[in-house]
Amino acid sequence: MNTLFIVLTLLIPIFLLLTKGRRSPKRVPPGSLGIPIVGHSLHLLRAMRANTAEKWLQQRIQIYGPISKLSLFGKPTVFIHGKDANKFVFTSDSSTLSNSQPQSVKKLLGDRCLLELSGQDHKRVRDALGLFLKPESLKSYVGKMDEEVRMHIAMHWEGKQEVKVLPLMKTLTFNIICALLFGIERGARREKLVDWFQEMMEGMWSIPINLPFTRYNRSLQASASIRNMTKDLIGEKRMELAKKGVNPHKDLISCMLSTRDENNREVINENEIMDNVMLVMTAGHDTSSILITCPNFS
Template identity: 65%
Template sequence: MNPFLTFLLLLIPIFFILVTIKRRTSQKFPPGSLGLPIIGQSLSLLWAMKANTTEKWLEERVKKYGPISKLSLFGNTAVFIYGQAANKLVFTSDGRTIANGQPASSRAILGERNLFQLNGEDHKRVRDSLVSFLKPECLKQYVGKMDGEVRRHLEMHWEDTQKVTVLPLMKTLTFNIICSLLFGVERGGRRDELVNCFQKMMEGMWSIPINLPFTRYNQSLRASAQAQNIVKELIHEKRVELEKKGASSHQDLITCLLSIHGKDKAALTEDEIVHNVMLVMVAGHDTSSILITFMVRLLENDPTILAGVVQEQEDIAKSKSSGELLTWEDLTKMKYTWKVALETLRVFPPVFGGFRKALKDVEYGGYLIPQGWNIFWVTSMTHMDANIFQEPSKFNPARFENQATIPPYCFVPFGAGARICPGYEFARIETLVAIHYLVTRFTWKLCCTDDTFSRVPLLVPNQGLPIQIMPKKLPSH
């Protein structure tokens, strides 16, 4: 080969390296400090979440560094962003630029093949599989079964008592609904074991990923392994039922996922089924139970809104014969109740924020987010922005009379765009059915005057929201 040509070929990669270095150095990295190795700002954020000072922690960060800053959380270098543009970046970027990227602790506990970790075609394939069971057309047939679970729960835990603690009971209810409708696990030893594993597993979801004996992270990993073994047993049993052709493909979520295969639909691997069942357990359990709990608190604090919800629900109850289950048509009449739920989600979003990962260098807000860094975004920063929601601290369900008036990517309790939560409709049905029976069967008073809450990492009201309950006289038909 010509020596001059050889020399040119050697110069080409050097040229590209120099251009890349120059481009990176010409761009500004976000301001901020990475803190101590591994720990970074993890402990200070976790302390703020537990002490109910998260908003102050974020405001101080914004005041010090501006709308974008670098930090280190849960073992990963990250960039904190917030606002409408940040939400749009997170929810509209394709999987080749910004990927789902949960903290290492969450990823290890839930599994690498869960929907929050997948991107591109894998994300679409698994999401479409989940939606095939969770879409409204399918969920219509489960309203009656959910009604039965709620009634049974109230008979066991609310009737013939004068005081209850709402959050733990709502968690019991939502977990039983998940076990029954999504996993086909009946009441008994296996469901109890799954509950225990799940509770231990949740404690380490946002923790520093140091896997040493007696750490919260280590205990959560062991609980996750136990839960995954139970799910694998369920998968084996349901596969046998399908092969014997004795099971409906839509009798529960696991059976539905096992049934997906054919010319147009690729089958899910066992890991994908297991890891997404784990994800559904987390997403479907805590968010709905927290929403219902905070609605109970807010309804007691606002008699006018309570009266509107009670009127709507009692009108529906009076239209039913004794013992008749709620139907999909009944849920469509609960418009005001759902507006109250949406306003609750605006003021008290159960999910604090989330993480993504930059697969390429990303230019945002005049700064460089380097490839490989995490992106940490926070929901509540737009929900409580006075430029978006007038008097944001005021609880006002009328904001949702016309959701089209809310600017896009500003109200995101369930995500947005292609990343919107596939369980949105399931959560809506669950919430409306539970609230219907609570307000038509009981009145209540708050036992705790301190209305603070903490995040561990999800919302927990002070003392779990203890209330004194009084049964209502059921309407005669």
């Protein structure tokens, strides 16, 4: 009993020091920031894994109204809901509202991707990425995508009595991403990239505690490995583009490297290429695989 009393006596002052300054002034939304660092992250992650995140948010709206404060992934956060909130977000300029991701996500994807840029920088990078998605460019990708789909069906579907569709769609999506974003053919290099990417995604929405053996620490290491591979690929693509007859739109890295301004200088630097390849790879993976898995009830 005495030991417990001593432990509590030591811990309570520490807790009070950690929470000091977290008390909100009067003119802030209602709600609680939760315990330091962790905040409401575990509750949200649990709801996301159970596919009940929308219900979790609706419960917050019922308790606090359409505007409330909370803490996610180590940062104070304001949650807003409703048509007025949508109007505010989509009509505000960069002086009122700017793109920003949690620090944990920023460390994984980089600070020069579209999610972090605004103004002219955002337009410059967005325009360069747009060249990769032009209709005439997309036509040239059909053949490669068809090849990947045929190989995938032959390897994972033909002759099988039972298949798990969503995991296989994620495999297919990532193989297409490897081909169109990185220009990496099947083999050991692509397999390494798949392993690193899966490790990185495991820590994308985790508590951002960077200690050895934590999920977030492993995710950071995987992200660094992907960036090193991307840097090597950029060097290889530059050498290929220096040769005549190479298609500058055969993959995303080549496309961004070949984008030039009026003075024939590269529009996007190496860090921006790496960060935005990471962003497109991450954004396109789960969204695309889930979309093509959903049955058509129409």
